[in-house]
Amino acid sequence: METTLRGVGVSHGVAIGEVRHMGTAVLEPPAKQIPADEAEREQGRARQAVEAVAADLVARGNLAGGEAQHVLEAQAMMAQDPELIADVDRRIAVGSTAERGVYDAFAAYRALLANAGEYLAGRVADLDDVRNRIVARLLGVPMPGVPDSDEPYVLIARDLAPADTALLDPTLVLGFVTEEGGPTSHSAILARALGVPAVVALPGAGEIAEGTVVAVDGSTGEIFVEPSQEKRAEMESASAARKAALSAVTGPGATSDGHKVPLLANVGGPGDVPAALEAGAEGVGLFRTEFLFLDDSKQAPSEEKQVEAYRAVLEAFPEGRVVVRVLDAGADKPLEFLTPADEPNPALGVRGLRSLLDHPDVLRTQLTALSRAAEGLPVYPEVMAPMVADRADAKAFADACREAGLQAKFGAMVEIPSAALRARSILQEVEFLSLGTNDLAQYTFAADRQVGAVSRLQDPWQPALLDLVALSAEAARAEGKSCGVCGEAASDPLLACVLTGLGVTSLSMGAASIPYVRATLAKHTLAQCERAASAARAADSADEARLAAQAVLSGE
Numbered sequence: 001m002e003t004t005l006r007g008v009g010v011s012h013g014v015a016i017g018e019v020r021h022m023g024t025a026v027l028e029p030p031a032k033q034i035p036a037d038e039a040e041r042e043q044g045r046a047r048q049a050v051e052a053v054a055a056d057l058v059a060r061g062n063l064a065g066g067e068a069q070h071v072l073e074a075q076a077m078m079a080q081d082p083e084l085i086a087d088v089d090r091r092i093a094v095g096s097t098a099e100r101g102v103y104d105a106f107a108a109y110r111a112l113l114a115n116a117g118e119y120l121a122g123r124v125a126d127l128d129d130v131r132n133r134i135v136a137r138l139l140g141v142p143m144p145g146v147p148d149s150d151e152p153y154v155l156i157a158r159d160l161a162p163a164d165t166a167l168l169d170p171t172l173v174l175g176f177v178t179e180e181g182g183p184t185s186h187s188a189i190l191a192r193a194l195g196v197p198a199v200v201a202l203p204g205a206g207e208i209a210e211g212t213v214v215a216v217d218g219s220t221g222e223i224f225v226e227p228s229q230e231k232r233a234e235m236e237s238a239s240a241a242r243k244a245a246l247s248a249v250t251g252p253g254a255t256s257d258g259h260k261v262p263l264l265a266n267v268g269g270p271g272d273v274p275a276a277l278e279a280g281a282e283g284v285g286l287f288r289t290e291f292l293f294l295d296d297s298k299q300a301p302s303e304e305k306q307v308e309a310y311r312a313v314l315e316a317f318p319e320g321r322v323v324v325r326v327l328d329a330g331a332d333k334p335l336e337f338l339t340p341a342d343e344p345n346p347a348l349g350v351r352g353l354r355s356l357l358d359h360p361d362v363l364r365t366q367l368t369a370l371s372r373a374a375e376g377l378p379v380y381p382e383v384m385a386p387m388v389a390d391r392a393d394a395k396a397f398a399d400a401c402r403e404a405g406l407q408a409k410f411g412a413m414v415e416i417p418s419a420a421l422r423a424r425s426i427l428q429e430v431e432f433l434s435l436g437t438n439d440l441a442q443y444t445f446a447a448d449r450q451v452g453a454v455s456r457l458q459d460p461w462q463p464a465l466l467d468l469v470a471l472s473a474e475a476a477r478a479e480g481k482s483c484g485v486c487g488e489a490a491s492d493p494l495l496a497c498v499l500t501g502l503g504v505t506s507l508s509m510g511a512a513s514i515p516y517v518r519a520t521l522a523k524h525t526l527a528q529c530e531r532a533a534s535a536a537r538a539a540d541s542a543d544e545a546r547l548a549a550q551a552v553l554s555g556e
């Protein structure tokens, strides 16, 4: 029977499909003893699970081809290693369950590999993956990590970390639902980057059974479990009508009376560029370079690799703005070689620009790579620092850019309330500001952006946050400089109008949101946006602010 659940909608659109859960780490199976007469049956169960996992790995290899096929076939051979299977049998014969026998036999083999030189030690992760697959199969729980599926699915997870997302196949994920996370969590950001509908902060989502059909409405935050045919048809036609209306509005971002507000894309690397171009992005307002650093958390990517990635993005927008943000590591994006392991409160610790100033070599390599990537291109790139707290931070960053010989516009992100409060002082050192409203909300309301329980305070409609946006935009106007928004606030079409009314000069967002923002902005004059902004700031809560702005913009 159809049931309805409600979370926070964070990425527009409708997704209908079967649920697959993101598997959590395989738990250690209990070390209980089985009676001797059950040993044979358990040994059979273990062998069956090994065979099934090996066959599955080979089948996946055949589908994938290339290098991946070799890796998967090698894993299938590991699973079927006769010595390992003999060890599992021995352990079951003396009283282990099948899952415990597999778990312990792999642990012994793992210890051997880990001590057998660098090459074999490098295979430990593959071995762990094979063990997890066999144990999960025996326990009847989902495979750990990204679901194994060749069919498109709706992904349900507790939350998604940037490292998980690197493994997702975007052609298979129809939509996301997460139990944790708020509108600014990485699950939300990733969903918008992929252009798939998403709902976050839905605590009951973990209980929806694997394989159940759900319909996700990323605008309203509703999930219909086992939707009726009528419901499915109704949602699909509403979504198609919305898409058709959107594609009718094209061109640069502007209000109905021609006040220009460039609409830029947030990208994580060259892979996001095609979607940005297709959405008609006028440039890139936030290139999150930390995604280049996720492959290897032990060292930075080489200067060469960085030059290649920066150049690919810069070349895609030869006449447009491209704002590259230097590495923002720490807190929710830790990197082993940069992030202190023992901070009691990483979000308030050495992250963002702070960690780059502690590791000037990493910053220098990034700036040199950017400088090389921009050689010969018709416009200078722009570069900005995350987590600027004060003028000293802004100066240290601008000095580092100059020392690296980088010809670019230097900017500062406003993500810490102190930076908004003293924006004019920061603007003495840099040429532009970019509001990172995700972190700005986190620090203004002392509300961790990864914690679903405080998502109310992460709502960018909070009037206190709007006040800080207004302060920053006014400071930039007084200094004759620009102030954009590149946090998730910019991707909410109604809020985009309010931000415009507050004096923000550009809006940067996941490519999939651009058509929604463009179409909404084009319906209102600058004066209406300004009135909506004043009404929202006069409210006492995020909900009231939203309603007040809505009333102004709909002419009530």
Ligand code: PEP
Pocket (backbone or CB within 6 Å): 286, 288, 328, 415, 435, 436, 437, 438, 439, 440, 486, 487, 488
């Ligand atoms: C922000 O904090 O708003 C921002 C754009 O940076 P990130 O989401 O990458 O922390």
Ligand code: MG
Pocket (backbone or CB within 6 Å): 386, 415, 436, 438, 439
């Ligand atoms: Mg940030």
